[in-house]
Amino acid sequence: MTRDIDTSATSNGSAETVFRTRGLTKVYGGNGTAEVRALDGVDLDLPEGELVVLLGPSGSGKSTLLNIIGGLDHATSGQAWFRDRELTKMTDRQLTRYRRDHVGFVFQFYNLVASLTARENVALVTDVAADPMDPDEALDLVGLSGRMDHFPAQLSGGEQQRVAIARAIAKRPGVLLCDEPTGALDSKTGTAVLAALEQVNARFGTTTLVITHNAGIRKMAHRVIRFHDGRVAEIEQNAHRVSASEIEW
Numbered sequence: 001m002t003r004d005i006d007t008s009a010t011s012n013g014s015a016e017t018v019f020r021t022r023g024l025t026k027v028y029g030g031n032g033t034a035e036v037r038a039l040d041g042v043d044l045d046l047p048e049g050e051l052v053v054l055l056g057p058s059g060s061g062k063s064t065l066l067n068i069i070g071g072l073d074h075a076t077s078g079q080a081w082f083r084d085r086e087l088t089k090m091t092d093r094q095l096t097r098y099r100r101d102h103v104g105f106v107f108q109f110y111n112l113v114a115s116l117t118a119r120e121n122v123a124l125v126t127d128v129a130a131d132p133m134d135p136d137e138a139l140d141l142v143g144l145s146g147r148m149d150h151f152p153a154q155l156s157g158g159e160q161q162r163v164a165i166a167r168a169i170a171k172r173p174g175v176l177l178c179d180e181p182t183g184a185l186d187s188k189t190g191t192a193v194l195a196a197l198e199q200v201n202a203r204f205g206t207t208t209l210v211i212t213h214n215a216g217i218r219k220m221a222h223r224v225i226r227f228h229d230g231r232v233a234e235i236e237q238n239a240h241r242v243s244a245s246e247i248e249w
């Protein structure tokens, strides 16, 4: 691995920078309750098209960052941009639109509709998106072409998570934000989920951020960001990436 010394070098609003933050801070509590600085002045520049792994101890601010740049939460102070648009100036309505048009989310728990098949779960999104993929294409991409008519209860955890990934990518988002996507999975099923993320990133250039506690996953990333106490402690770029199929934990 080579150390990336200056990640702030990308120029402001550059087309190559997908997310930029300056002094991004999130404080919970206060007014009599203990204050928690979940994010404490984060400066980041993330280039378009990378697969980025976010590591760090529990409570170090990873999810808080993802939620703010995903338009799910507001910062207390500082700024965050998606390409040339400042997220930290947006109203709730603008953030909803931003999420709908640009962001795919994958969480630890798959949140599939139990009464709908895999194909129908994906179609829930493609029915309302501007330029969606065909649900079958999205499911094929994550290796589930043989499972399209299965209900969630008929699928393994890893397969359900791949349906969730298909649902997230079917609207062709610019960014895919994943919060512990393999957190509930064993190594074998988790590997198939990582392979699906790798495939989406490579095929469409979708900038993909993955929060994980499995440090082995860092090997598949272009860039690894370590958080500590609400700050970026270290950023590394992988000179030699390892494919998802070779990762074990």
Ligand SMILES: Nc1ncnc2c1ncn2[C@@H]1O[C@H](COP(=O)(O)OP(=O)(O)OP(=O)(O)O)[C@@H](O)[C@H]1O
Pocket: 028, 029, 036, 037, 038, 039, 056, 057, 058, 059, 060, 061, 062, 063, 064, 065, 227
């Ligand atoms: N809604 C909230 N109210 C109060 N404190 C919060 C809230 N959400 C998060 N926090 C606190 O902010 C800090 C950062 O939390 P965050 O979830 O971003 O960490 P994390 O690195 O994602 O942790 P984990 O790996 O356990 O998911 C923690 O101390 C957490 O307790």
